[in-house]
Amino acid sequence: MSDxxxxxxxxxxxxxxESAQMAGAPSGVFPGGMPHVMVPGQPVTTAQMAxxxxxxxxxxxxxxxxxxxxxxxxxxxxxxxxxxxxYQTKAMKAAAAANEANPASHTTSAVPAAAPITQSIPQQxxxxxxxxxxxxxxxxxxxxxxxxxxQQNPRDIIDALKTNLDMIRREFAENLSAAAQxxxxxxxxxxxxxxxxxxxxxxxxxxxSHGGNxxxxxxxxxVAMLRxxxxxxxxGRLDPTCTENKIxxxxxxxxxxxxHYICARESRNLKSRGVPGIESPTFRLPDTTKQIPxxxxxxxxxxxxxMDIAMGQVVGAQRxxxxxxxxxxx
Numbered sequence: 001m002s003d004x005x006x007x008x009x010x011x012x013x014x015x016x017x018e019s020a021q022m023a024g025a026p027s028g029v030f031p032g033g034m035p036h037v038m039v040p041g042q043p044v045t046t047a048q049m050a051x052x053x054x055x056x057x058x059x060x061x062x063x064x065x066x067x068x069x070x071x072x073x074x075x076x077x078x079x080x081x082x083x084x085x086x087y088q089t090k091a092m093k094a095a096a097a098a099n100e101a102n103p104a105s106h107t108t109s110a111v112p113a114a115a116p117i118t119q120s121i122p123q124q125x126x127x128x129x130x131x132x133x134x135x136x137x138x139x140x141x142x143x144x145x146x147x148x149x150x151q152q153n154p155r156d157i158i159d160a161l162k163t164n165l166d167m168i169r170r171e172f173a174e175n176l177s178a179a180a181q182x183x184x185x186x187x188x189x190x191x192x193x194x195x196x197x198x199x200x201x202x203x204x205x206x207x208x209s210h211g212g213n214x215x216x217x218x219x220x221x222x223v224a225m226l227r228x229x230x231x232x233x234x235x236g237r238l239d240p241t242c243t244e245n246k247i248x249x250x251x252x253x254x255x256x257x258x259x260h261y262i263c264a265r266e267s268r269n270l271k272s273r274g275v276p277g278i279e280s281p282t283f284r285l286p287d288t289t290k291q292i293p294x295x296x297x298x299x300x301x302x303x304x305x306x307m308d309i310a311m312g313q314v315v316g317a318q319r320x321x322x323x324x325x326x327x328x329x330x
Contacts, residue, residue: 150251157250158289164257165287171264175280178268189284191313195297196249197233198314199256200226202283205315205323206263210278213270222259229256233295240292253292260285283314 149157172188179186193199204226211219229252232238238249263281270278286293311320 149254150247154247154250157247157254161250161254161257162289164254164261165285165289167261168257168264168285169287171261171268175264175268178272182271186280189280189282191283193283193285193293193314195233195293195295196238196253196256197230197296198310199260199283199285199293200229200233201311202281202314203256203259203263204230205319206281207259208323208326209315209319210266210270213266213275213278225255226259236295238295240294249292249295257285279316282316 149160176186176188193202204223207214207219207222207226229238232248232252237245238252239245240249260281267278267280308320314320315323
């Protein structure tokens with residue numbers, strides 16, 4: 001006689017097996033034993049029927065991992081699906097390969113570094129134009145090297161004149177100190193030249209009277225310059241009140257003051273070396289930059305006698321007579 005519960009037992013057995021396969025850990029498996037399988041004709045308990053009903057009513061409690069395990073268990077020959085390669089995976093592999101190839105590099109990401117922020121083209125052009133303008137302005141302000149005196153800025157010519165006058169004053173003080181060391185008396189000259197012409201003549205006389213102590217070529221250049229100044233004074237080309245002649249008059253006066261300083265300096269040096277017959281200049285020049293002496297004195301000489309008296313005071317009577325005699329024999 002057939003078991004009236006056979007059909008019910010078979011359905012419960014199938015539900016139990018499927019539930020165990022989907023759960024990954026069959027409830028019918030006991031520790032250290034085989035799966036518990038219901039045998040047809042075996043009576044079914046109330047607990048087994050409740051478990052089978054719960055497995056069929058709540059399939060959503062099964063996790064994805066359990067479903068995958070159940071599928072793999074149902075088809076063990078099927079290979080697991082490979083994960084798709086993404087951009088990040090490729091980038092990480094590329095970065096790892098780069099680190100292995102270059103151990104000194106500390107690059108931790110294959111993402112390229114952001115390029116430095118640069119100025120826009122209009123800003124760069126404006127900055128370059130500004131730099132060029134500053135360089136041009138600096139070149140304009142820089143005084144050219146070895147520029148002739150008459151081509152320099154009038155302010156620079158006046159500065160050169162002031163420098164010459166300061167050196168003349170210091171040189172007179174040096175002459176006084178050197179004379180005291182030799183046990184001699186020295187008094188700065190008190191006679192002051194009143195015109196450019198007289199200054200050129202007095203300086204020429206001192207140089208020619210001491211010409212044996214100087215280089216002949218350099219002495220000839222100085223004498224030629226002094227005589228050129230005298231000629232310009234006689235022709236009225238060095239009038240400082242005339243706009244056309246102002247720069248030329250100022251330049252000539254700078255040359256005269258510089259030559260006068262050389263005379264005072266060399267007289268001290270020659271005396272210090274013990275050279276005989278050396279005398280210091282007996283005249284001085286106006287020590288101001290505010291006014292240039294006129295080409296000739298306002299009250300020019302009306303006679304040769306007045307000129308002889310004046311030049312005797314400047315260079316000495318004997319030296320003036322010798323100068324006049326040399327001029328007459330030419």
